[in-house]
Amino acid sequence: MPAFGNPLGLLALLGIPAVLAIHFLQRKAKELPVSTLFLLEHTRREAVGGRRIERLVPSIPLWMQLLAVLILTWFLSEPRYPREGSVQRIAVVVDSSASMAVFKQAAADKVLQAVPLLKGSASEVSLTVLESVPERPRLHAGTSTEGLAEALEAWQPRDGPVDPTQALRLARSLVSPEGSVVYVTDTPSATPLPFDAVEIAVGEAIDNVGFTGVSFTREEGALIWKAMVRNHGKSMAERTWSVISREGASEARVLRMEPGSITTLQAAFPEGATQLRVVLSADRFTLDDVLPLVAPRPKPLVVFNASPASIQDLSGRLIRALESAQPGNDAASADLSITAYNPLDPSPPSGNCVVFVEDETRTGAWLKGGIIAEAHPLMDGLNWQSLLVRETIPLEQKPGDLVLLRQEQRPLILLREAGQAKQLLFNFDPALSNLEKQPAFIVLLHRFAERIRSAKIAPVSANLETGQALTIAAAPGLPLSLRATDIEGRELPAPKGGVRRAISSPGFMSVNQGDTRLLDAAVHFGDPREADFRLCAASDMTPGGGAGAIERHTKKDPLWRAWILALIACLLVSWRFIRGGRKEPQPVTT
Numbered sequence: 001m002p003a004f005g006n007p008l009g010l011l012a013l014l015g016i017p018a019v020l021a022i023h024f025l026q027r028k029a030k031e032l033p034v035s036t037l038f039l040l041e042h043t044r045r046e047a048v049g050g051r052r053i054e055r056l057v058p059s060i061p062l063w064m065q066l067l068a069v070l071i072l073t074w075f076l077s078e079p080r081y082p083r084e085g086s087v088q089r090i091a092v093v094v095d096s097s098a099s100m101a102v103f104k105q106a107a108a109d110k111v112l113q114a115v116p117l118l119k120g121s122a123s124e125v126s127l128t129v130l131e132s133v134p135e136r137p138r139l140h141a142g143t144s145t146e147g148l149a150e151a152l153e154a155w156q157p158r159d160g161p162v163d164p165t166q167a168l169r170l171a172r173s174l175v176s177p178e179g180s181v182v183y184v185t186d187t188p189s190a191t192p193l194p195f196d197a198v199e200i201a202v203g204e205a206i207d208n209v210g211f212t213g214v215s216f217t218r219e220e221g222a223l224i225w226k227a228m229v230r231n232h233g234k235s236m237a238e239r240t241w242s243v244i245s246r247e248g249a250s251e252a253r254v255l256r257m258e259p260g261s262i263t264t265l266q267a268a269f270p271e272g273a274t275q276l277r278v279v280l281s282a283d284r285f286t287l288d289d290v291l292p293l294v295a296p297r298p299k300p301l302v303v304f305n306a307s308p309a310s311i312q313d314l315s316g317r318l319i320r321a322l323e324s325a326q327p328g329n330d331a332a333s334a335d336l337s338i339t340a341y342n343p344l345d346p347s348p349p350s351g352n353c354v355v356f357v358e359d360e361t362r363t364g365a366w367l368k369g370g371i372i373a374e375a376h377p378l379m380d381g382l383n384w385q386s387l388l389v390r391e392t393i394p395l396e397q398k399p400g401d402l403v404l405l406r407q408e409q410r411p412l413i414l415l416r417e418a419g420q421a422k423q424l425l426f427n428f429d430p431a432l433s434n435l436e437k438q439p440a441f442i443v444l445l446h447r448f449a450e451r452i453r454s455a456k457i458a459p460v461s462a463n464l465e466t467g468q469a470l471t472i473a474a475a476p477g478l479p480l481s482l483r484a485t486d487i488e489g490r491e492l493p494a495p496k497g498g499v500r501r502a503i504s505s506p507g508f509m510s511v512n513q514g515d516t517r518l519l520d521a522a523v524h525f526g527d528p529r530e531a532d533f534r535l536c537a538a539s540d541m542t543p544g545g546g547a548g549a550i551e552r553h554t555k556k557d558p559l560w561r562a563w564i565l566a567l568i569a570c571l572l573v574s575w576r577f578i579r580g581g582r583k584e585p586q587p588v589t590t
Helices: 007-024 039-042 060-076 104-119 144-156 167-177 309-321 439-454 546-551 560-580
Strands: 023-025 051-053 078-080 088-094 126-133 141-143 180-186 200-203 207-220 223-230 239-243 253-257 263-268 274-281 291-295 301-305 325-328 336-341 353-357 372-373 402-407 410-418 423-428 461-465 481-486 507-513 516-524 539-540 554-556
Touching: 007 060, 007 461, 051 167, 060 325, 060 560, 088 167, 088 223, 104 126, 104 144, 104 200, 126 144, 126 167, 167 180, 207 274, 223 253, 223 274, 223 325, 291 461, 291 507, 301 309, 301 439, 309 325, 309 439, 325 336
Parallel strands: 088 126, 088 180, 180 200, 301 325, 301 336, 336 353, 353 423, 461 516
Antiparallel strands: 023 051, 078 554, 126 141, 200 539, 207 223, 223 263, 239 253, 239 274, 274 291, 291 516, 372 402, 402 410, 410 423, 481 507, 507 516
């Protein structure tokens, strides 16, 4: 079927009613009394009373004029025929944020409807489907719309809010400037998309109630879970909730929530249970309606306390504040030791440790100058400006030491890595400072202790969010294996790329190294940004191929010269018959 390079040329069809109107207007004949009937054929019809509408009389001029209008319309519309082998490249970028799970079918339908429009006059189409996270593999690449539908059916949007700019850049590079780039989302963009991308929004403002997080406390020896539930909608919501474990399900309870409100649900973790689920009655967004839980169990941390007497009490309270911390009997068997360094009797520390200088001279003056903290995760957000330190004999600094805190040229806190051991060095005597009154000191020690704990190879049970990055300490040389199930216990396929992140759907997962269990985890959806649908809306801005695409994928009508000749012929024939019908009557001799 040909395409029209100039669709406005079809307006020439208005000439058809104009021609018909002219032929409807017949001339009124002049009455001429004669005595001989054979003279009637020589009378000339002349108008005497203007024009009036009469019955349409078919004639050769009428048909020639109508045919001329049709030929002129065809010529002015610039018909173009498909060019063999022409290909229209289309790249579809789908928003991979979790909220798109609600509108997944609508998105697939819109994309399949848009493909014929974007293909236009091309003989073939090349389809590429990408997620809005550019490092992900392509969902589909080919020429089949059936394959496109299957890829969209298998697609599982599970990410948080994503900026599609990089994915759109990649899509444009794949289809070249002549191709089409489409971005499918659920929330219309406030500004035009880059790289000439076309946006199709398939969203809808819906009410949603779901879990946003969980915490655990110990009360009277019992483990208590506390789950936060939020009403993201604009209206009053009523849901029911219950707790399901291997022992059975609790009775459903009614939960009523005002728009935008947050409610905390809590209960004791069943004694002896390792897993349970807190379930809300379902709505359209199901990812946050179930909260899988495991009893948290961090890695045990054995701490040996040999700190200076001046901070013995403080370090003891610190150890007690650390979760699952156990006192050690010696530095060799402990995961972390807190010890002193005497500059007059130096002995290098070993293993993971926190070291304080203990200066028995106690004669130094107060250090002066500005205090500067290094940009480091251990020091982020900590304020040390109120720290006061007296001059003491410094410890020996090694070339690989990283200075975390300094006052003028004097290093105050250093981080040393000796092989696998990590050491936090305080290059001053805490007794000759106000270190005990610094909140930053307690936070720093907690962070360092947790860093030691995370590097320890030991089993751990944790509650994670979907897609959360994982750091699993494991013995070198042995591969890790992951097993995951959904909330109903159905086994999920192992993620590609190794054990780097938690599974993308709510459920349970475990990580083993050989026969050693390293991780037991419950994975829940906890991104409130994706659970809020108040700004979702629909819009369809899909254009056709455009004049440029028609030029690329079609060729001109090869008979355009013949149509011009046919138009001229129609006009000449019409003129000839009109002139022939207006001849003056010949004189008749009687």
